[in-house]
Amino acid sequence: MSDMVVVRREGLYCVPGGFYIDPWRPVDRAVITHGHGDHARVGHGHYLAAAPGVGILKSRLGDIDVQGLAYGEVVEHNGVRISLHPAGHVLGSAQVRLECGGEVWVASGDYKVEGDATCAPFEPVRCHTFITESTFGLPIYRWEPQQQTFDDINAWWRKNAAEGRASLMLCYSFGKAQRILSGLDASIGPIICHGSVEPLNRVYRAAGVPLPETKMVSDVDKADIKRAIIIAPPSAGGSPWVKRFGDFSDAFASGWMLLRGARRRRGVDRGFVLSDHADWPGLMGAIKATEAERVVVTHGSIPTMVRWLCQNGLDAKGFDTEYGDDEAENAADAGAAAEGVATTEPDPVAQRWAVKDKANAARDAGTAEARRKVDNAGEDAREDADA
Ligand SMILES: [Zn+2]
Ligand SMILES: [Zn+2]
Helix, strand or coil, rough: CCEEEEECCCCEEEHHHHHECCCCCCEEEEEECCCCCCCCCCCCCCCEEEEHHHHHHHHHHCCCCCEEECCEEEEEEECCEEEEEECCCCCEEEEEEEEECEEEEEEECCCCCCECEEECCCCCCCCCCCEEEEECCCCCCCCCHHHHHHHHHHHHHHHHHCCCCEEECCCCCCCCHHHHHHHHCCCCCCEECCCHHHHHHHHHHCCCCCCCCCCCCCHCHHHHHHHCCCEHHHHCCCCHHHHHHEEEEEEEEHHHHHCHHHHHHHHEEEECCCCCCCCCHHHHHHHHHCCCEEEEEEEEHHHHHHHHHCCCCCCEEEEEEEEECCCCHHHHHHHHCCCCCCCCCHHHHHHHHHHHHHHHHHHCCCHHHHHHHHHHHHHHHHHHCCC
16 A cells, blocks of 8 residues: 655655645645644645644744644544644644545654643644654653652752742743743742744633743832843744843753753853653653554654664654754744744754754764764854854
8 A cells, every 4th residue: 555644855754635735835734743843834835733723823824724622533534534632842732643545544743752731732643643853762860759849949949049040941932932931930030032932922811721820021129120030932942031030040941951062162051951842762662552553754764763763663753854852953943933923944054953962862872982073063053153
C-alpha cells in the first residue's frame, strides 16, 4: 500500500485527502498541530485545528479562516477521516489521526507525555504508522518530574526576593511561560510579564486555564520590583528593557539547560531544565503505546532514533522537514511577537544556537575526540552568532 502521508516541497501532505499538515509554504488546506511559529504559518487558505488552540492561532496569525475541531471529533475530507487528539505540548496542541481504507496514520506534531496544568494531557492513539518528533531523541535526555523544577524555581525566586533582588526568568512566550506561571508560588511576590507574554496569558485564561495574577511592569511600584519575578522572552535578556530592574538575577528555562555547555553559553545565573517535549523514555513509551509497526521520525535526532527503532524491530525512517526547535529558537520570534509582527522564517542566529546545542548533546554523549571538534565548532558558531 502506498504511503498516506508524504513530504512535499510545501510540507507533510496527505495524498488521498489532498491537504497538508503543518505546511511550511502557503497551501490551500492545512491541518495545524499547534501554534508554534514553525508549525503554524501565515498564508494558508483554510486552517483546521483543535478547538482549544483556535484562540492562539488567531492571536498569532491574525484574521485567518480557521475551523476548530473538538478533541476526538471526526471530519471527513476526500474520504479521509480526520480527528485531533491531545499532544500535551501547549494549549490546543494536537496529534492528527488520519484513517482511509482501514489504514490509520497519526502525525504527532510536538508532544510531551507528562501532564501539566495548562493543556490537555497527551493521549496515545493506536495506529499503523506513527509520525513522531524527536527534538530530545537521545538517551541522555531524561526529565525530572516538573514539580521538582517548579520547586527549584520558587526557591531561587524566594532567595532573590529575601535579598532584595528581582528574578528575571527568560523562556518562550507561548507555552513555556504559562507553564512556569502555573507552577509559581504567588505568595513570594508580584509576578510581572513582558508585553509578548501577557496577550498569550489572556488566551490561556479565556480557555479556562487558571494562572496566577500577572502585572505589567508599569503597574508595579519600584520598591516591589525587588521582590518580583519577571517572565520575559529570551530576546529581552540583555536588552534595554531589563535595565529598569536594577540588580537582578537571571535564569533560562529549557530542556537544553540539561547541557552544561548550553547553560554556559546563555550566560545566565541559573538554568532550569523544563521542556514541553517528551524526553527519551517519553518518546519510547509514546511510540510503543501507539502499537504502530511503522514509525516516521521528524525534526530532532532523526538518525539516532531511526537506528534505535530499527534495532528494536520496527520499520522506521526519517522525514526531512523544515520544523525548528521551539526550545532553543524563538528569541527572534518572541521579539517579533512583542512588536505584533508574525514571523514565518526561522531566525538564522537562533538556528545556529540550536545546531550548537545539538552538537553539545552529541559531545556530552561522545568521545574526547568529538568533544574537541565540537568545542572548536562551537567557538566558530559563537562568533557568527555575536556578529
Ligand atoms: Zn512546538
Ligand atoms: Zn516542533
